[in-house]
Amino acid sequence: MTVADHLSRVHARIDAAARAASRAPGDVKLVAVSKTKPPEAIREAYAAGQRAFGENYAQELVAKAEALADLHDLEWHFIGHLQTNKAKFAARVAHVVHTVDTSVLANELGKRAARDRTAPLAVLIEVNIGREPQKAGASPSEIEEVIDAVRAQPWLSLRGLMTVPPAGDPGATRSVFETLALLRNLHGGPGVLPELSMGMSDDLEGAIAAGASYVRVGRAIFGDR
């Protein structure tokens, strides 16, 4: 199967899950996660109509953005852990950063965005719902502080919340998604935080049922890494 075939299968899954949840399929946006895949794979997906691509590593994002600079309406989503000293790369190249998890990172991104951008940078706050100590993300009790830090930056635009459920526990995944939706409601609801970024190749249906507006799908589009 080609990348285009895989993409249409993923769209069919998204549409079916949205319908099952009485949501409009257009309310769920697909971010094609292209980490570790070559620029040619992204061109293939682009030719099939895909525009939003997700990358996890700052240098890889910059290299691919340069290699694909001729595709003007391509949209880059940064979805990996962002170290403060790499914030400048994401601030320059990304359209959306899904993984702001500390006030320090928000401050640095805001400063770099003010310097290097012509439009504000859309950001989501990553929440570590499983409270896994080794994992990135703000704990639920830290969300307020990070929201305030983002709001204090005129060149950042607060868009929503993002989470990555603990690996290897499919039974817990659904409750993690529902918890992210609950946390959104605790912090102002969809008017303040319109986007929920959750759901990957294996669990996008559950995420859509719980309210995902971005699903981040890699392997189901580009194959195993």
Ligand SMILES: *Cc1c(COP(=O)(O)O)cnc(C)c1O
């Ligand atoms: C790699 C990755 C994905 C995509 O996962 P797949 O299982 O390949 O669909 C989504 N979100 C994040 C944060 C990732 O690192």
